[in-house]
Structures are given as C-alpha cells and as structure tokens.
Amino acid sequence: MLLALILVPAKLKRPRIWVPALALVLALGAAAAYLILLNPGSIFVRWAQAALPERITMISFGPYPEEADFKVLKKNGVKYIVSLLDPRLPYEKSLLEREQQLADKYGMTVKVFPMASIFDQKIFPDYLEEQQKAVRFLRHLDAPAYVHCYLGKHRVIHVKDALVKAGVPDRYFRAEGSRQEYWDAVNRIAKAQDQFNAGDFAAVLETLEPLKIKDVDVCYLRGWSHYRLGLISEAEADFQQGLAVDPSNPRNLDGLGYCYLRDGQPVMAQRQFTAVLQQVPDEQSALVGMGLAYLRLQDNSAAAETFRKVLQSNPGNEEVKGYLRQAEGH
Secondary structure (H helix, E strand, O other): OHHHHHHOOOOOOOOOOHHHHHHHHHHHHHHHHHHHHOOOOOHHHHOOOOOOOOOOOOEEEEOOOOHHHHHHHHHOOOOEEEEOOOOOOHHHHHHHHHHHHHHHHHOOEEEEOOOOEEOOEEOOOOHHHHHHHHHHHHOOOOOOEEEEOOOOOOHHHHHHHHHHHOOOOHHHOOOOOOHHHHHHHHHHHHHHHHHHHOOOHHHHHHHHOOOOOOOHHHHHHHHHHHHHOOOHHHHHHHHHHHHHHOOOOHHHHHHHHHHHHHOOOHHHHHHHHHHHHHHOOOOHHHHHHHHHHHHHOOOHHHHHHHHHHHHHHOOOOHHHHHHHHHHOOO
C-alpha cells in the first residue's frame, strides 16, 4: 500500500492565473474609461452630448465647451461660463482646470456651481442648494452666459427648469427674429428696467415703444409704468397682454390685481393675488395687495393678519405699518 502511494503521483493544483488577469483587465478598463471622461470631445463621448446652441441667447445651455466652442461663444459676446461640473469628482476637477485656462485665454469669467450627478442621480446633498445659487446668479446677468454640465442633458435642464419657475422669461433662452433684433430687444429691456428703477416711467415707455415682441417683461414694465403715471386702463391692458403670453406669470398677475383694486373690484383683485401666492407664498407685493383687498371688503381681521405676515419678514415697512393701524382701527 505504501509502495502504491509512492508510485502514484499526486494531483497538482493548477495555479489560478485568471484572478490577477481579471484584475488587470478591470484596471485597464477603468483607466481607459477615465481617459475617455477627460476628453469630452472624443468620438466616444460626442455622440451622447447635446450640441452647442445654433443661436446664442442671454442664457444658453449645452455640453462641456472645447476650445472651438470657446471661439464661437466669444464671437457671440458670451461673458460668463457657468459650469455645473463638480471638483469633488476627479475627472471633472481636471476639466474645470482646463476650462479655466481656456476662459482666461478668451477673456471670459468662470462661475462654478458644483452639482455632481451620474446618470441624473444626485451624488452630494448640496445639489439643490448649488442649483439655487446658480439661479440667483443667472437671474441678474449683465451679459450673456453659457451654462453647461458634462453632456448638456441633465444638470443644465434642472437649472433651466428652476429659472423658469423663478420667473425668468422665455426670451432669455429662445431667440426670436434676427440676431440684431434679439439683442436690441434684450438691451432695450435692460435699459427700461434701469429707467423704471430710477422712477422715470415716461422714459420706460419711450424705450420700449419700438418693441413689438410678445414678452412678459415688456408687458410688466409697460404696465407698471402706466400704473405709476395714473393710466390704469392702459396698465390693465398691458398686464392682460403679458398673461396672454404666460397665464401664470406672477408679476403680471400681481400688476393686474392692483389695477382691479384701483377699479374698485377687490374680489377680482384677490383672485390675482391668490394665483401669485399659490406660486410664491411669501411674495410681498401680492401679500400687501391681498391685505388691501381685505380692507376694501371690510374684513379687517384678515387684513391685519396679512399685514402682520408682511411685517414679520420686513419689519421696517412704514407703509404696511400704516395699513395695519388702519385695519386695527387705530
């Protein structure tokens, strides 16, 4: 028996070479994928990207811009590159560094609002906070901006939806007429806004007079200028025209509500203010208007409650303090 054991060779186990081989393949695959991510202009990525917009508007959206895209953006007067890439992702950190170099070369300013996501799935908890920061910046632009993520398909859409919800007009995203006509309208509206802020309401109407476009901002500025000049019927027509373009536009709803108040129609005014407050619950102008409508309806208790709500967020508002005293019978 012992001799048999000596003569019969033992079965040898084959070395498991597939484990390190598989690890090598995975490592090479990961390295290749990383290199592809670092090159959005490659054929492996371009097919999945959105295209650069054919027309550059006040706020344009698209994919990560390569140098050729920077040349196009510069030619069209873009001042800001608003990047939604996130430096907490290693490959996006590298792309941001490259983007900053190109922006410096072409005289543009990069604004970064990091919103990391993979296949439209948020990675970090500050995604919505950064989105709102981007919206606040884009609502007060002084020059055209190009907003991008990696592919130009997910993060930028969320920012655009948030801008629309915040009341930014469609004109900022969609060009009508020729390039010259579009930018003439943009510049005239900006000038009219400055004139309105300065209280020169007649100048606002003069600046906007040549514009025939249907635009909520044009209607809003014309409406309130007519209102301040005591031309209530004209103001009402302006706000109605703005609502024909966008029936839920809070600024034109609010203006129409005040026109109804001046016309002695507090119930109709309340309908407009309610429509505003359903969208923006703490909108100060609509709250004041609602309080005034309650006063006209002799519902002093509801009026006082509404004015107190305004003063909670704006305790120094002397005009509303006066309304509150009136509601309280002082």
